Amino acid sequence: MMKAIRFHRYGPPDVLALEDVDPPVAGDDDVLVRVRAASVNPLDVHVMRGTPYLLRMMFGLPRPKSNGLGGDMAGRVEAVGKNVTRFRPGDEVYGGRGLAAAERCSAFAEYAAFHQDGMLRRKPVNLTFEEAAAVPVAAITALQALRDKGRVQAGHRVLVNGAAGGVGTFAVQIAKAYGAEVTGVCSTGNVHLIRSIGADHVVDYTREDFTRVGRRYDLIVDNAGNHPLTAIRRALAPKGVLVAVGGPVKGRWIRPFLGQVKLPAYSLVVSQAMRPMLARGNGDDLAVLTGLIEAGKVTPVVGRTYPLSAVPDAIRHLAEGHARGKVVITV
Numbered sequence: 001m002m003k004a005i006r007f008h009r010y011g012p013p014d015v016l017a018l019e020d021v022d023p024p025v026a027g028d029d030d031v032l033v034r035v036r037a038a039s040v041n042p043l044d045v046h047v048m049r050g051t052p053y054l055l056r057m058m059f060g061l062p063r064p065k066s067n068g069l070g071g072d073m074a075g076r077v078e079a080v081g082k083n084v085t086r087f088r089p090g091d092e093v094y095g096g097r098g099l100a101a102a103e104r105c106s107a108f109a110e111y112a113a114f115h116q117d118g119m120l121r122r123k124p125v126n127l128t129f130e131e132a133a134a135v136p137v138a139a140i141t142a143l144q145a146l147r148d149k150g151r152v153q154a155g156h157r158v159l160v161n162g163a164a165g166g167v168g169t170f171a172v173q174i175a176k177a178y179g180a181e182v183t184g185v186c187s188t189g190n191v192h193l194i195r196s197i198g199a200d201h202v203v204d205y206t207r208e209d210f211t212r213v214g215r216r217y218d219l220i221v222d223n224a225g226n227h228p229l230t231a232i233r234r235a236l237a238p239k240g241v242l243v244a245v246g247g248p249v250k251g252r253w254i255r256p257f258l259g260q261v262k263l264p265a266y267s268l269v270v271s272q273a274m275r276p277m278l279a280r281g282n283g284d285d286l287a288v289l290t291g292l293i294e295a296g297k298v299t300p301v302v303g304r305t306y307p308l309s310a311v312p313d314a315i316r317h318l319a320e321g322h323a324r325g326k327v328v329i330t331v
Helices: 040-048 054-059 099-106 129-133 136-149 166-177 188-196 229-234 260-268 282-294 308-319
Strands: 002-006 017-021 029-041 074-078 092-096 112-114 120-124 155-160 183-184 201-204 217-222 236-243 274-277 302-307 326-330
Touching: 002 308, 029 308, 040 054, 074 112, 074 129, 092 129, 092 282, 099 112, 099 166, 112 120, 112 260, 120 129, 120 282, 129 302, 129 326, 136 166, 136 217, 136 236, 136 282, 155 166, 166 183, 166 188, 166 282, 166 326, 183 188, 183 260, 188 201, 229 236, 260 274, 282 308, 302 308, 308 326
Parallel strands: 155 183, 155 217, 183 201, 217 236, 236 274, 302 326
Antiparallel strands: 002 017, 029 074, 029 112, 029 326, 074 092, 092 120
16 A cells, blocks of 8 residues: 545645555556655646636546646656566656656655656656655646747747746746846746846836836746736737636636637737747656756756645645746655
């Protein structure tokens, strides 16, 4: 048996419990990992609550069909299937299930199994397990927002709104690694942090509204969603790009998904590009991040750590909306 977080109905963090369950069995193409650390993502909050309700079409009606949570982890390979050639027992690895297969995520546990060709790579040698667990979902989201959606280039003026959060701290560093001039937007208490991870400029949103100061940016990565599009456009260059990554989820049915339709439609009538963001987890992008991390260009920011038994408290903290960096679970 192993210890794992499980939930059997949708609801607040109180529905989560630490249980004794059977460990996963690795198939012929799978890798069994002894989890040493995992991290919390907004998707865990939505899956736990079962909101917006359309998510239940994927995760189960009327109750969750998969009772585990957790999409990011780092640990040591315990065993491998007979067809596995990329890993062997004892390897230190990190990764996750992949964002498109989130309904099967269960990294808040002592053991987890992953396909060898999935979002799994050897852990960067210069990271602890806790730091490595903070990387996959948030850093891949930041990478794809900048590189794929934003087409970031050296010399671009990039603004990261919500720079102190999980995706934001990675976006600041990755944009700098691509040669951009980076402005981070955060609260007063995080100004020093955002400067320390490489931002050229920092806007304290409690004192200044970046949409009203007259500066224009080639690319805005918006993790906060706290400004209307008309305001965001004031801060974009005439041919600038907005990549909308996250923000408050309002509404329990279809309203949270309207941005996926509204932003591209808005782009048809203005000169700027408005692009929604839906990241796709994959091992190749995790390998790109490994290179940036081992080169010293990207360093995970771990804001808080909790033991496995305190996952409900960790999710409660993330759901409050002001978590600094990544919230990590030690196993």
